[in-house]
Amino acid sequence: MSGSTSKIGAFARRALQLDLIDHRVEERDSEWWSRCKLNHTAAFPYLTYDTVRSVGALILCYSFLETWLIVCLAVVCVILGTAQFMIDREVRLGRHSSQKIYRALRDLVVVRACVWGALTAVYISAAPPEFLPALIPAAMLFMLVDGLCMIAIPRRAMVAVSIQCAGIVVPLAVTATGPALLGVGVAISGLVFMHWAVFNLNYMFATRRLRTRTLREANDTIQLLLNQYDEDGSDWLIECDEDGAILRPNARFCKAAKRSAEEMDGMRLSLLFDDSPQREELRAIGVREENFRNLILPLHIEGEQQWWSISARPVYKPDGSLDCWRGFIADVTRTRKAEEKVTYMAHYDVLTNLPNRSLFNTTLKRSFGRRDDGELAAVLYVDLDHFKAINDTYGHAKGDVVLAEAGRRIEQAVDSHAMVARLGGDEFAVLMDRINDRSEAMRAAEAIVTAMDEPIDVDGQLLPIGASVGVAFGPDNGTEGDEVLRAADLALYDAKSRGRRGASVFDPAMQDEVQDRRSMELDLRAALTRGELELHYQPLLDVESGDIAGYEALLRWNHPERGSVSPAVFIPVAEETGQIIAIGAWVIREALRECATWPEHLSVSVNLSPAQMRDEGLLNTIVGALASSRVSSDRLELEITENLLMQDNEDNISLLHKIRGLGVKIALDDFGTGYSSLNYLRSFPFDKIKIDRCFVSDIADRDDSDAIVDAVVSLAGKLNMRTTAEGVENDEQLAKLRLTGCTQVQGFLFSKARPAAELDHGDAPRPAAHDGGKVTHIDPAPRQITTAAKDGRKAG
Template sequence: MGETITLQRLLEMQRKVWNFKINADQETTELVAREQLKSFGQISRIGALIALPLTIYALVLLFTHANVGFIATACFYISISAFVSVRNFRRQAKLDIDTADWESILKDIRVESIISSIGFSCVLAIPVAFGQVPYSLDIAILAMGGLVVGGFVFGSVPRAQTYNLSITTICYAGAFIAADGLGGISTAILLVFFAICIDYIYRMFFFNFVQRHLHAAKQKDAAETVRLLLHDYAEQSSDWLWEVDADLLIVNPSARFATAVDMEIRDLRNLPLIDLFEDSTERNQLAQSLASGKAFRDIHVPIKIHGQECWWKLSGRRIKTADGESQHIRGVAADITSAKKAEARVAHLAHFDSLTDLPNRALFNQSLQRSIARMKNDQNLAVLYLDLDHFKAINDTLGHGAGDLVLKAVANRLEKNIGIEDVVARLGGDEFAVSLRNVDSREEVMRVAANIIEKLSEPVMVEGQPVTTGVSIGIALAPDCGKDGEELIKHADIALYHAKENGRGCASMFERSMHEAVQDRRNIEMDLRAALKRNELELYYQPLVNIDSNETIGYEALLRWNHSKKGMIMPDVFIPVAEDTGLIVPLGEWVVRSALHEVAKWPEHLSVAVNLSPTQMRSPNLVPTIINALAATGVAPHRLELEITESVLMNDNQSNVELLHKIRSLGVRIALDDFGTGYSSLNYLRSFPFDKIKIDRCFVDEVDSREDCRAIIRAVTGLASSLGMVTTAEGVERSDQLSQLKEEGCMQVQGYLFSKAVPAVHVEGRVADSATSEMKLTEIGEQTAAPKRIKVPKKIRRRKTG
């Protein structure tokens, strides 16, 4: 279907080209005709130059082969054609296209095309027909040349072009047939075909020529319409026109212009345009553009109107007249105040924090870099990296609205407690930064930091309620700690981490050793990630002893890391790293699976205790991991005891309590570890019925020497007994401690007095089943942490409380 449409369009175009006529009004027809004359005058001169070598070559052939009579006849025809060409040349030289009688001249051109084509064709056609010049390839080429040159010269006047091509073709075709008889018919036919093609090609050129000028005529009409519409533009448009003379004084001010600038028209006349605008670099740019006389676009200039700063956008160019370019400059102006304000707002948001209106990280970095570049040799600069202590608790308990009010108050206090040349910024979240320029000493920086800590520790009133937060600060000095902004911020961040490690609410100055500690921590993290794959982790077990019978009733699983190069690494080194990086979740899952696979080899009366971190409690894989491990090993759920600290219940209390109930419903026992060291232990005992309370070693250490420790343990054991909970004292190292604990009613103990943590092979009564003992830790780790829903055996679902 597409090909048919294309063919139809092609045929339609063919008809238009062959039968083209100008269907336009008299004015447009005259415009096209005068353009024809202009084009013919330019091309005919070039055509005469092209025809000259062809004529000379034709005369050479005649003088070589023809007799005197034919040469004389040829010269006669050439003289006539030359006369016509010269006449045409002289006429075109004197012709005034705009006033000439174009209809008469076009007729003359058509007549000239007939005369010139007869003259130039007969020069060779007659001698060839009578055998005076041999019929050859040269003659055919000359005939083709005559067609091309004739079509080229008269192409802008289609009828003259057709006359010229037709006469030339007939003359040479007749000569070929006369000279070669039947043999010349094919050449004549070919010549006719070429003539038709050339005629069509030049008609197509003329068709495009006319279409182009018709389009130009329409554009001229449109331009005129625009000119008429512009007549009322200055009064009705949202923009307005302005014009200045050669001295750049305002001329012809419109009412719209006067209204926009809030002045009278008479006051605007002969006023320098540049005087309207505020002194600025943009005004200087406008003045330079006006003075240069060159066209300009979209220059933004500030202007005061009604006492408020506004912005105009101006474009202008010199006025063109019939006599040439005028010295006047005319342009258009538009009020872009709203757009400029929006642009300024966007720029502000890109560099300032939307909540506190402090500089953001990007602007702080730029400012810091500039300050460093301007530092003199005897100057110091300090960067303070601040992080609010326990800010998350404010958001969690009081909501983000309260948190936002605290952040605003912190920003306000920081701005009030730094120097005029210093910069404070909000880097994101509850992190802030301060750059102190030109500080004298470390002591001065520490005094400023101490003052900030004091001010930020004061309560903030939120909806009538005092909210207290603290701050930790890390400090880096330039040039001692670096000469680059990013490096200083990084070192201040490292110092901040050190301040948090030292208990928060303090300031720490960066030292090179801190960077090494961070590197060590990073190395531990990388090695720890590989430790799971390299089977470097191992569980040690510390016995849990019944204080009355002195028998071992279970073990606590304690994680050890047997590094391939560094040897045994204790948990207090790598567990904090695992907590901070989130590695504690896969480590914890591995511990649960490994401990249950191990306890499956022990006698039935022995249980195993595993510690859970707060991060593990937030993992969705915790319950599926426990269920899968119990089902895979066949261990009774009551033989697994999970120990949690009070910090687990501090964060997201209700959610964690529900999770503990879900785990306990499996039959797994739950113990509260490090009891008495938190904030509200009694409340936690009320919110969840723990199976066991573990008394922290800080009370056990001096139970044999201090009455207050004995009183606390006595109270805890009594409370636990009333609630039906077992009490376990950890860290027992001396027999006197054991005796005192037994006297105060403690039920279970563990510590070095009985045994240190030992590898699994030292557990008494352990059965080394070959199929189980040969299982690698990697095989344990490969068990899915998020299994499909499984059916829990009845013995696992049955709740055990013993």
């Protein structure tokens, strides 16, 4: 009888496939195995799943169930959801053992199945017939989902599925209609399928986890055995008893720890290390008796910070009790320091020790991501004024000192809670998170500008510096951090365009200005190829003879839509975008081409920009233009400004000497408006000094302007340099200039700039007719300065 019973039992086990889910786990691995099943089962979003189907079921049942029953069902659903939330919370916190949480989850699975099985039976029994075609498939779908998401606990999964299947089958069987009996058959077939699927999927899940653990343990053991033979390596083998006390420390281990063998023997391993979360983790692992690898702990040896990496595994006695721990320790101090340095360099600017662009952008994004509605934040974009001139003139080493001091001043100028970062080059940014009002940001911007007004002392040399600041606010100028940063950048551009050393607040109109500027950049890039650029020429008159000595070439842009674009508008754009190099080369070639058609005693004067002076091809451009036009080199005059000499002084002076070696004349333009260092006149023998119109316009009315012009002319004469006065507009100015001995003049009194086709080299320009002090007519004039001009000169 017992034999037949065992055969029946064996047959039942095979039929029910119980062997597939009978996984034997050692007692010491029970906690780990429970955690595996718990983590796999808890990974499914039960709380969201239950909430969705509870709300759907209650809404559906509301149309045909009593209100009190709906309320009861709602209460039960809330209780189930609360229980699931508590289990999910315990899984996250890990305050209790995995076995305890796992048991609670198994119990909840059965309770949930009972509730949903009963609810299914109720709404199938009470629902109107037209609801059944939708309700029955939905109930079976929930049954299948519940089973498949619990493959880690197969027995409870099948209990839950069976209960829910009963909730479908019983009310349908009672109905006993044809369609209902068909539904019964489908539900039972689904139950059989779920049994096969859950047990087979559980087998795959369990065998994979158990085999992976076995392989990992074997690999750890092999690795430890290999290290035992590596006596000359950098790792030290360790062995500790079940309480973590060091056993038989080897000499290399003692030497590394700077302790004697007697002191180390019996000492708890954890006491070697500093009090830290890592040390607490080491102790917790010891309690849990888990394998662990590469646990890095900090320690101090003779006052020096070090880091050691520990890997170990528990060794058990035949009876299953813990015998000892075996593992090895590696000194990873150098690696850890290198990693910390790399991490620091990845997030901080080494020169200023400020956060870099990467860390600033990350912080900015997180700050705006957690900002509440209505909270005000500000971003300040800071750019140092004229830093490139300092860097180029005094060298990168001193430029680095300036950047470091600038970063320090910006940090001191803002609130201690603000984040200051160096974005790159001479650009900085400030994040002011959760400010009370906008005035705080404006005060910070003004403080930054003020702080940068003081020159920076570098090795006893005072270097002038300044700062421009753009300010933008969130959420006013954007809800995302990068939007507000872009707005601050646009405000910074506005501050620079207003003359630098100031702060501007973002205005939406600035975006239109940037788009317009971008459009101008694109149009200017094509202006040369489309033939929209043109040269006009303003005559230079010899004061004594009244003859035309030459012309100054002035660039004009005739845009098909914008009309005539002022050079004051497009020249700065060309300089900033680098297009001035190609345009400047064209100007030189075109001016010489036109000059080739003039009388040979007439010269042409062309302005050079700082960007052109930095162009390595400038000398070749000049040589090529002279050769192709066949114009004598002494008929070409190049004008440079004082500011240009400040940048790369030695390189620029060397280049000017090479150009002058070709026979080309060099003029110093706008003398007296910049730094006006007389050392420039010593460093290079200019052919001419041009007196700026700001002095000429007041020469007849202000004694100081008259005195300045007289001094410049006198100085130029003693240095064998000619002088040209710009912007002469009336007879009184001309008379004063003649008395000073100025060599040449140009201005509206004689002629405005005209296209080459309109130039009349046979006659000198006559003074323009005046109306209320303004030029109302300009006319090609005879070669001699008019009698009216001479009379004015005499009256002067």
